Amino acid sequence: MSEVLGDFIRALRAADVRVSTSESIDAGNVIDLVGFDDRATLKDALSQVLAKSEDEKQAFADAFDSFFAFEQFKERPAAANENDERDSQQREQDGGEGEGGDPSQSGSASSPGGGGMGGERQGEPSSGMNLAELLERGDQAELQMALAEGARQAQLNRIRLFTQRGMFTRRIMEIMGLDGLNEEIERRERTKDGKGAERLAGLREGLREQVRDYVEKQLEIFTANSGRQLREEVLSQMRLSNVDRSDMRIMRELVRKMAKKLIALHSRRKKITRRGVLDVRRTIRANIEYDGLLFHTIWKKTKVDRPKVMAICDVSGSVAQVSRFLLMFLYSLQEVLPNVRSFAFSGELGETTELFKREKIEKALTDVLRDFGGGSTDYGRAFENFEALALDDVDHRTTVLILGDARSNYGDPRSDILKLVHARARRVVWLNPEPRSMWNSGDSEMRRLAPYCDKAITCASLKDLERVVSDLLRSAV
Amino acid sequence: MKLTDKQDATGDIDAIRKGFETRGYICNAHIATSIFLAEKLQKPLLVEGPPGVGKTELAKATAEMVGKPLIRLQCYEGLDEAKALYEWKYGKQLLYTQVLKEKLGDLMTGAQGLKESMARLHDFDDTFFSEEFLEPRPLLKALWQPGGAVLLIDEIDKSDDEFEAFLLELLSDYQISVPELGTIKARTTPIVFLTSNNTREIGDALKRRCLHLYIPFPDTDLEQRIIAARVPEMEARLRTQLVAFVQGLRQLDLKKLPAVSETIDWARTLVLLHARELDADLVRNTLNVLLKFQDDIDNVDGEVNALVSKAVQAG
Numbered sequence: 001m002s003e004v005l006g007d008f009i010r011a012l013r014a015a016d017v018r019v020s021t022s023e024s025i026d027a028g029n030v031i032d033l034v035g036f037d038d039r040a041t042l043k044d045a046l047s048q049v050l051a052k053s054e055d056e057k058q059a060f061a062d063a064f065d066s067f068f069a070f071e072q073f074k075e076r077p078a079a080a081n082e083n084d085e086r087d088s089q090q091r092e093q094d095g096g097e098g099e100g101g102d103p104s105q106s107g108s109a110s111s112p113g114g115g116g117m118g119g120e121r122q123g124e125p126s127s128g129m130n131l132a133e134l135l136e137r138g139d140q141a142e143l144q145m146a147l148a149e150g151a152r153q154a155q156l157n158r159i160r161l162f163t164q165r166g167m168f169t170r171r172i173m174e175i176m177g178l179d180g181l182n183e184e185i186e187r188r189e190r191t192k193d194g195k196g197a198e199r200l201a202g203l204r205e206g207l208r209e210q211v212r213d214y215v216e217k218q219l220e221i222f223t224a225n226s227g228r229q230l231r232e233e234v235l236s237q238m239r240l241s242n243v244d245r246s247d248m249r250i251m252r253e254l255v256r257k258m259a260k261k262l263i264a265l266h267s268r269r270k271k272i273t274r275r276g277v278l279d280v281r282r283t284i285r286a287n288i289e290y291d292g293l294l295f296h297t298i299w300k301k302t303k304v305d306r307p308k309v310m311a312i313c314d315v316s317g318s319v320a321q322v323s324r325f326l327l328m329f330l331y332s333l334q335e336v337l338p339n340v341r342s343f344a345f346s347g348e349l350g351e352t353t354e355l356f357k358r359e360k361i362e363k364a365l366t367d368v369l370r371d372f373g374g375g376s377t378d379y380g381r382a383f384e385n386f387e388a389l390a391l392d393d394v395d396h397r398t399t400v401l402i403l404g405d406a407r408s409n410y411g412d413p414r415s416d417i418l419k420l421v422h423a424r425a426r427r428v429v430w431l432n433p434e435p436r437s438m439w440n441s442g443d444s445e446m447r448r449l450a451p452y453c454d455k456a457i458t459c460a461s462l463k464d465l466e467r468v469v470s471d472l473l474r475s476a477v
Numbered sequence: 478m479k480l481t482d483k484q485d486a487t488g489d490i491d492a493i494r495k496g497f498e499t500r501g502y503i504c505n506a507h508i509a510t511s512i513f514l515a516e517k518l519q520k521p522l523l524v525e526g527p528p529g530v531g532k533t534e535l536a537k538a539t540a541e542m543v544g545k546p547l548i549r550l551q552c553y554e555g556l557d558e559a560k561a562l563y564e565w566k567y568g569k570q571l572l573y574t575q576v577l578k579e580k581l582g583d584l585m586t587g588a589q590g591l592k593e594s595m596a597r598l599h600d601f602d603d604t605f606f607s608e609e610f611l612e613p614r615p616l617l618k619a620l621w622q623p624g625g626a627v628l629l630i631d632e633i634d635k636s637d638d639e640f641e642a643f644l645l646e647l648l649s650d651y652q653i654s655v656p657e658l659g660t661i662k663a664r665t666t667p668i669v670f671l672t673s674n675n676t677r678e679i680g681d682a683l684k685r686r687c688l689h690l691y692i693p694f695p696d697t698d699l700e701q702r703i704i705a706a707r708v709p710e711m712e713a714r715l716r717t718q719l720v721a722f723v724q725g726l727r728q729l730d731l732k733k734l735p736a737v738s739e740t741i742d743w744a745r746t747l748v749l750l751h752a753r754e755l756d757a758d759l760v761r762n763t764l765n766v767l768l769k770f771q772d773d774i775d776n777v778d779g780e781v782n783a784l785v786s787k788a789v790q791a792g
Contacts, residue, residue, distance in 0.1 A: 020685050026518065033517055034486040034510075041487055044510040052689040054525070054675075295567045 002028060003152040008067050009050070010157065011221045015063045017056045023049060037141060039068065066221055131177035132184040135203040147214060150175040159219050169212045176211075178204075308339040308397050310390060314404030315369060316346030316377035322433045322460075326403045327368055329465055331361050341390065344368050346375035349385035379408040379445065383417040391417075394424045402430045402453075406439070406446045413445040415452060422452040431459035431468060489513055493542075502531070502538035503703045511690040512539060521648045521669035523633075523684065526692035528674055529736025533631060535692075536670040540627035543668065548622065549629045550615040552636035558643060562653060564612040570605060606657035616647060617661065625665030633683075634673040641683055648686045695737060697724050703737060708744040718755045719744055721791035725784045726767070729777065735767045743767050757785050 005027060009019050019027075026049045034045050043064050051060035134142050150172040151157075159168055181204055188197035282298045290296070311330050315323040327344070334340040334356050341353045350372060356364050394400065400421055406413070422428045430453040432439065432446065439446040450456045459468055494509040512535075515522040524532045540547035550561055588594045604610070613621060619628035633641065647653050651663040671687060673679055695703060700720045704711065711719075723740050735743075743766045752759055760781050768774050777784075 018681070022685060026520070026688075029518055030514060033514065038487050040506065041490060041510055044507045045514055048511050048514060048522075048688045048690055052523075052684040052687075054691055057691055290567050290571060293571065295571075 004148045015059045310341045311401040312343045315373040344372040345382040347378045349382040379413040383414040398425045399427045400425045415448045418452040428453045430456040496542045521687045523671045523687035529738035530692045532672040536629040548619045562616045619667045620663040626667045628667045628669045630671045633671045634676045718788045722788035731773045732770045
């Protein structure tokens with residue numbers, strides 16, 4: 001039974017719900033507490049232990065529904081109530097297994113389950129009889145358990161390819177006691193119980209279908225998400241310029257995730273208050289009640305300044321492929337940090353802060369690309385515009401972030417303005433989508449601009465971006 | 478490890494739900510399940526949800542139901558352990574040292590040399606840092622409460638990260654460490670609620686130690702029952718219309734959606750005005766009870782007619 005839970009937790013993890021070992025143990029306790037009988041209660045209860053945010057609750061609900069999708073066992077009137085004794089025996093057996101499996105085991109993601117198999121196999125011959133009985137009794141819960149147990153022994157959680165479906169279906173049927181069932185049908189035919197045999201054969205076919213459905217469901221659960229995870233992983237390391245348009249959606253999701261992570265990290269940092277010097281006046285006031293003895297000392301606290309960021313983004317033709325992502329990133333950055341001013345340029349430079357605040361991301365990006373994009377790059381002009389627009393606001397707390405390839409079409413890049421900016425700003429960081437070996441080739445002006453940057457780095461993939469920003473936030477405090 | 482008979486679980490949960498109902502707190506099975514689990518697993522319950530859906534109310538109702546005192550700690554930025562956990566009674570400590578000084582003479586009479594004096598001083602009870610001089614704050618009170626208590630740590634998201642980290646020991650082991658005294662364990666394990674409006678992400682470490690309950694806005698049926706329980710003097714027809722209207726309002730894109738508490742306020746307002754049926758004018762005049770931003774009120778203004786006619790049909 002804990003194997004079922006283990007599989008479920010694995011499916012949850014595949015669905016992006018973080019489950020820790022201690023939470024798996026809690027889940028085991030919860031199941032002991034509420035049992036498997038009442039599905040709604042089980043779902044409620046497990047969701048409170050395993051899913052701990054609104055997003056996760058949603059993912060949990062989906063995963064639960066598809067994982068415990070057992071409705072395929074049609075409710076049918078109990079055929080016979082004989083053999084209560086055996087029934088209880090069976091139940092005990094199941095209960096025993098549930099307890100034998102230490103809840104903590106369920107936490108380990110890939111318990112191979114090989115160890116238990118030898119022992120389980122011994123009980124097999126008798127389970128054949130049980131299967132026929134189970135089917136006739138139509139006990140849903142027991143069937144579910146038998147099926148799940150069969151799936152466990154067949155190691156269904158290892159299914160990876162759709163071509164394996166047939167094989168797994170057969171194997172599970174065998175483990176559930178197909179042979180015994182067939183014998184029972186034959187026996188009935190021999191004893192002229194044609195009707196009983198027919199009914200049982202029908203049930204067998206029904207079961208076969210259910211098992212196949214179940215296998216397919218599991219295939220979906222265990223593979224669908226891993227495919228997406230793989231894609232995300234690959235995407236985050238792919239060069240921004242190579243990302244396919246069809247992957248844009250996933251990419252945006254990734255940028256958003258990254259931004260969110262940064263918010264969580266950053267909101268921590270900005271609240272740090274430093275302990276400063278003793279505030280003598282307030283300390284004396286506070287200690288009057290202690291006879292003037294300085295018991296309760298009060299320290300001057302300094303709130304750490306929030307960093308100011310000015311980001312300048314090149315959206316010209318030479319960086320057209322990456323500029324979308326750079327802008328997307330800029331947009332997210334503005335959501336994360338409180339004081340961000342953003343600028344975009346190819347020839348003329350303009351401020352986009354208001355636009356980003358006002359519009360949704362899709363519209364904002366299109367507007368920026370329409371208004372500023374596509375022209376031929378002129379860093380000189382852009383820096384002149386920046387000087388006029390914002391240089392006065394650059395102060396010792398400002399970080400200036402420049403995203404671009406520094407290809408200025410052989411025009412003067414006006415490094416003197418950048419020098420001015422560098423002198424006033426706390427930091428100037430240049431993120432260049434080109435690899436370092438390409439810098440200074442052709443019309444690239446990195447050689448002349450880089451001296452006025454505190455940092456000039458290649459930033460071509462999301463991973464790079466994330467590293468740079470995290471670095472930025474850490475030292476911004 | 479069986480904590481209780483499985484068969485009882487559903488029954489227990491239902492009993493909890495009914496218990497709440499008799500105390501005027503209407504909830505669904507989901508919420509009742511969480512209370513059941515919190516009690517059985519002895520784990521703190523982190524309640525999240527939009528403002529005004531009854532997170533704090535849940536703790537109050539639970540305290541009333543289990544018949545234990547509710548100890549409440551309101552979190553805010555800058556809350557520290559001196560206000561949340563304990564404080565030394567400095568004044569008393571000062572007095573104590575003065576008394577000690579006076580008694581010192583008697584104590585030391587006949588003592589030969591420094592060594593013996595020190596030995597006598599050591600024999601003397603060191604009560605300067607002892608429980609008598611400890612001023613318990615909410616958290617410590619909850620641990621000391623004989624017979625247990627319901628501890629409500631309200632709006633944990635408003636507190637600082639340091640405070641959150643400081644809570645971890647309390648939440649996982651129901652004990653706290655006072656450097657001068659050692660660890661203080663709970664006499665009876667309290668039932669702990671934490672509420673959060675999600676103004677910031679709660680740390681994983683804290684979440685891991687808690688059960689997590691998300692209370693969304695109630696559905697039509699549940700909200701009707703809540704209004705019926707809280708504003709019993711309202712007629713059924715008007716109640717249906719009112720709930721339908723509020724539910725419709727929640728579909729709109731608003732700065733702050735009206736929560737249950739606002740629905741209750743509005744219901745009371747309408748009862749005071751002796752309204753028998755919703756109409757557009759009445760709604761316009763009282764909309765400020767329901768919506769708290771002028772922008773929202775202006776935005777909704779155009780939709781009022783449509784929403785009201787829909788709501789009246791539902792009644």
